[in-house]
Amino acid sequence: MDIFVIRGGNRLEGEVKLSGSKNATLPIEVAAAILADSPSIIRNAPDLRDVRFMGNLLEHLGVKVEYESSTLRVDPRTLSGYEAPYEFVSQMRASIYVLGPLLARFGRAKVSFPGGCAFGPRPVDLHIKGMEALGAQVRIEHGYIIAEAEKLKGREMDLLGPHGSSVGATGNVMMAATLAEGVTVIRGAAREPEIVDLARFLNAMGARIEGAGTPVITIYGVRELHGVEHTVIPDRIEAGTFMVAAAITRGSVRVKGAVSQHVEAVSEKLSEVGISMEWDENGVKVSWDGTLKAVDVRTSPFPGFPTDMQPIITSLLAVIPGISVVTETVYYERFKHASELNRMGADIRIEANTAIIHGVERLSGAPVMASDLRSGAALVVAGLAAEGETTVSRVYHIDRGYEHLERKLTALGADISRQSI
Ligand code: EPU
Numbered sequence: 323m324d325i326f327v328i329r330g331g332n333r334l335e336g337e338v339k340l341s342g343s344k345n346a347t348l349p350i351e352v353a354a355a356i357l358a359d360s361p362s363i364i365r366n367a368p369d370l371r372d373v374r375f376m377g378n379l380l381e382h383l384g385v386k387v388e389y390e391s392s393t394l395r396v397d398p399r400t401l402s403g404y405e406a407p408y409e410f411v412s413q414m415r416a417s418i419y420v421l422g423p424l425l426a427r428f429g430r431a432k433v434s435f436p437g438g439c440a441f442g443p444r445p446v447d448l449h450i451k452g453m454e455a456l457g458a459q460v461r462i463e464h465g466y467i468i469a470e471a472e473k474l475k476g477r478e479m480d481l482l483g484p485h486g487s488s489v490g491a492t493g494n495v496m497m498a499a500t501l502a503e504g505v506t507v508i509r510g511a512a513r514e515p516e517i518v519d520l521a522r523f524l525n526a527m528g529a530r531i532e533g534a535g536t537p538v539i540t541i542y543g544v545r546e547l548h549g550v551e552h553t554v555i556p557d558r559i560e561a562g563t564f565m566v567a568a569a570i571t572r573g574s575v576r577v578k579g580a581v582s583q584h585v586e587a588v589s590e591k592l593s594e595v596g597i598s599m600e601w602d603e604n605g606v607k608v609s610w611d612g613t614l615k616a617v618d619v620r621t622s623p624f625p626g627f628p629t630d631m632q633p634i635i636t637s638l639l640a641v642i643p644g645i646s647v648v649t650e651t652v653y654y655e656r657f658k659h660a661s662e663l664n665r666m667g668a669d670i671r672i673e674a675n676t677a678i679i680h681g682v683e684r685l686s687g688a689p690v691m692a693s694d695l696r697s698g699a700a701l702v703v704a705g706l707a708a709e710g711e712t713t714v715s716r717v718y719h720i721d722r723g724y725e726h727l728e729r730k731l732t733a734l735g736a737d738i739s740r741q742s743i
Contacts, residue, residue, distance in 0.1 A: 334573035342366035422498030442655030452495035482510025616644030
């Protein structure tokens, strides 16, 4: 098992280039494999455990998937299966993305019911509601979601859930509806840039989707979709992570590839903290600019402050004098990082879905454990600014979503190494 060993205190300086977005690549990989009838080439796909893992699931369904130098080649011509077994879905929840496309292609799909996750319950009721709205019969049997439909039929539906819109349900229904008969209208649709990129990919394949990026998406069903070439958008959560890493180390880092509209809520929060940001067409230069100020953060679906950045900005707020309050409205229990940060000397109290952070002068390095991807990133960022040595265990969580994190940080001057224990 790998760990990261970090000696904190180095200012980060220089330039870092973002990788392609994990959460855009995953549904695009699925759409290329299941909805299209000919091969696709997906460029700027990050070399990540989750991307390879999705490839393995798609190969299990009979598809050919090759990955080389940030390029995925997906050949769907041998697609034959319609079942995503427990051993895949239990390891990666995004496997649920095959539900809609399989249903659209085969008229049936059998997908293991995903369980909870390290940061709390993650239901799939909205995915099921969407498939039912398209005319599918859905039942849960022996831990599997079994969906059947002779022919999917376009319909109007509202996918807004109790915590706002759902990225996964919006993407799943959007993919299924491309091959449905008639017109589908999704109200309460997720507006995330990853949904916009998926729609761009599907439209290039021959789909007719309007409104992606707004709360109402209209999909006019078509008979078939063809493989295409596509370049995935840069990863906005990786962008935010490097922006915070620059800020917490009082450094100066150019984040190449960052798209200002994708990270607007994060940049606004960082400028409220007192971080300086200079944007140009290639990205953003983030620098520490004197005294920093405690702020309050409230997560919400895009264009709000992303839940995936919540653990990471918490690390920064932990070392800013004053009281910051972080409210999590998307995943109420996503606070596993707080107790680990407290082991490093932070003063964070959790009350219901809120973290009350009393900023401390500095953190002190300690052995800590990543419990999921973003909590792991938060601990790495904290370790960069802590006094002495921090070891972060369960690095495999971080490898799910950050391409060459330690290499990129080392190039910026951090003292971080990966060790196998
Ligand atoms: N929800 C429901 N019912 C559903 C689906 C979702 O109530 O059927 C709720 C969730 O419990 C949550 C909210 O709706 O409170 C939003 O969940 P969403 O469906 O948007 O999440 P997701 O599609 O499962 C994606 C990302 C996550 C990211 C969330 C929120 C992918 C592969 N995953 O998950 O990314 O946290 O959106 O932005 O796109 C990560 O990258 O670390 C990660 C966890």
